[in-house]
Amino acid sequence: MSIEEIYQRFKNSNKVCTDTRKIEKYDLFFALKGDNFNGNEYAEKAIADGANYAIIDEEAFNTSDQCILVNDVLETLQLLANHHRKTFDIPVIGLTGSNGKTTNKELLKAALSTKYKVHATLGNLNNHIGVPLTLLAMPADTEMAIIEMGANHQKEIAELCKIAEPSHGLITNIGMAHLEGFGGIEGVRKGKGELLDYLKESNGYVFVNEHDATLCSMVKERAMMQVVYHGKSNHVLALKAVSPNISWFCEASKKDYAATVSGKYNFDNIQAAYAISMFFNVDADLACEALATYAPDNNRSQMTEKGSNTIFLDAYNANPSSMAASLENFKALETEKGKVVFLGDMFELGEFSEAEHENLGKQVSQGNYETVVLYGENMKYALKHLPKAYYFTDKFSVHNWVNDKKFENKAILIKGSRGVKLETILNFI
Known part of the structure; x- marks a missing residue:
C-alpha cells in the first residue's frame, strides 16, 4: 500500500497511536519495535480495542483486513509524517541545541500564540519517533509549527530535517551534551550544524544570537545563508535584573516586565523568543506579557x-x-x-x-x-x-x-x- 493510500486512512482516523494502553476508537496504530518489545504482537489487541487499522511489518501478524503490512513500520511512520507536513504551507521552526530546547520551545510558543494558531512539540517528543508523532498531531488549522529536534549522535538532526522540512531554525547553543555519542565538542558542533546545512540548502532562515561566538562562526562558515541576528542590534530587550527573577525593559512597548524565572541563560531564551516573535510581526507588548508569565514545569528551572x-x-x-x-x-x-x-x-x-x-x-x-x-x-x-x-x-x-x-x-x-x-x-x- 502506498503512502498516499495510508494517508487517506490516517485522515479518516482519530489519531496516530503507538501504545495499545492508550488506544481510542478509530485510532491508527503503528506497531513499532523496541529493544524489549515487538509492536506487531499487539496489532490484534489494538484493533479489538477500537483501532481502525494497525500498521505492521511482519507477515505472521497479518490476521485481519484492518492490518496494513509494510516493509518497515518506523519508516512508514516517518514517511507519513513528512507527507502530512507537505500539506501545510506555513512557517515550521526547527529547534535544536545542547541545552534549553524545551524551554525555548515553550517560550516561543507562548509569544507566537498571541497572534497565531501554533502547534508545538509536546513535552520532549523530539527524536526519530517523537518528531513524526508531533507532525502527525498537527491540526488542519495550524498557522505555525515549532518542532523540537533532539540528537545524541551525528546525522540524527539531518534525518529529522528530512521529515519535518523546517523553513526556519534556531540553535539554542553548542555545549558539552551527549559527548559520548557525538565524540566530543566538535562532534556536537557538527551534529547541531546539520540544521544549518538543511536550511541553507532549502533557502530557509536561521535565527542567531549575536552574543554566541560559536553560532555566529557556524553560520559564517555557511556563506549566503539567510540569517536573522538578535541580541545586539535587532529587537533587543534591555535587561534590568536576572536575580531573583529576570526583569527587562522593552523599547517597542515602553514598558517593564518581570518573569517567573531567573538566570542570564533564561534571559537569552526570552530574548530569542521575543526577537523571533517580532520577525513574525507579533505585538511587542503581547509577546513580552506572554514571556513574563511563562512558568516552567517538569523539573525545569x-x-x-x-x-x-x-x-x-x-x-x-x-x-x-x-x-x-x-x-x-x-x-x-x-x-x-x-x-x-x-x-x-x-x-x-x-x-x-x-x-x-x-x-x-x-x-x-x-x-x-x-x-x-x-x-x-x-x-x-x-x-x-x-x-x-x-x-x-x-x-x-x-x-x-x-x-x-x-x-x-x-x-x-x-x-x-x-x-x-x-x-x-x-x-x-
Whole structure:
C-alpha cells in the first residue's frame, strides 16, 4: 500500500497511536519495535480495542483486513509524517541545541500564540519517533509549527530535517551534551550544524544570537545563508535584573516586565523568543506579557518555596554546560539565606566523564556554598576539589540525610541528569 493510500486512512482516523494502553476508537496504530518489545504482537489487541487499522511489518501478524503490512513500520511512520507536513504551507521552526530546547520551545510558543494558531512539540517528543508523532498531531488549522529536534549522535538532526522540512531554525547553543555519542565538542558542533546545512540548502532562515561566538562562526562558515541576528542590534530587550527573577525593559512597548524565572541563560531564551516573535510581526507588548508569565514545569528551572526554604529545581537534565550555567546563576543569587547545592551525576559523557565531573567539583569549590551534597557513582571524581562535601551513592541514604537535616531558611539548588531523579529530594526537605 502506498503512502498516499495510508494517508487517506490516517485522515479518516482519530489519531496516530503507538501504545495499545492508550488506544481510542478509530485510532491508527503503528506497531513499532523496541529493544524489549515487538509492536506487531499487539496489532490484534489494538484493533479489538477500537483501532481502525494497525500498521505492521511482519507477515505472521497479518490476521485481519484492518492490518496494513509494510516493509518497515518506523519508516512508514516517518514517511507519513513528512507527507502530512507537505500539506501545510506555513512557517515550521526547527529547534535544536545542547541545552534549553524545551524551554525555548515553550517560550516561543507562548509569544507566537498571541497572534497565531501554533502547534508545538509536546513535552520532549523530539527524536526519530517523537518528531513524526508531533507532525502527525498537527491540526488542519495550524498557522505555525515549532518542532523540537533532539540528537545524541551525528546525522540524527539531518534525518529529522528530512521529515519535518523546517523553513526556519534556531540553535539554542553548542555545549558539552551527549559527548559520548557525538565524540566530543566538535562532534556536537557538527551534529547541531546539520540544521544549518538543511536550511541553507532549502533557502530557509536561521535565527542567531549575536552574543554566541560559536553560532555566529557556524553560520559564517555557511556563506549566503539567510540569517536573522538578535541580541545586539535587532529587537533587543534591555535587561534590568536576572536575580531573583529576570526583569527587562522593552523599547517597542515602553514598558517593564518581570518573569517567573531567573538566570542570564533564561534571559537569552526570552530574548530569542521575543526577537523571533517580532520577525513574525507579533505585538511587542503581547509577546513580552506572554514571556513574563511563562512558568516552567517538569523539573525545569522551577523555583518554589517550601517552608522557609527557597528551592531552585532543575533536575530534568544535566551536562557540563548546563551545570556551569546553573551554578553561575546560583552563585550570583543575592540572598541572605545560606546556600545549599545538591548535584547528581551527568550521563552520556563517555571517556570525558571523569574529567568533566572533576571540573564540576572545581567550579563548585569556587562558590560560597554552606553545604554541598553529591549523588551518584561519577560524582566521586568531583570530591577531589570538595573534601567537605557530603557524598552518597544510594537514594535511600540521601533521603534519610535530608530528612534528618531539617533545613531552614536556605536557598537550595537541585540539579542532575534525568536518570538520577533528584527531584525526589523535595519530599524530604
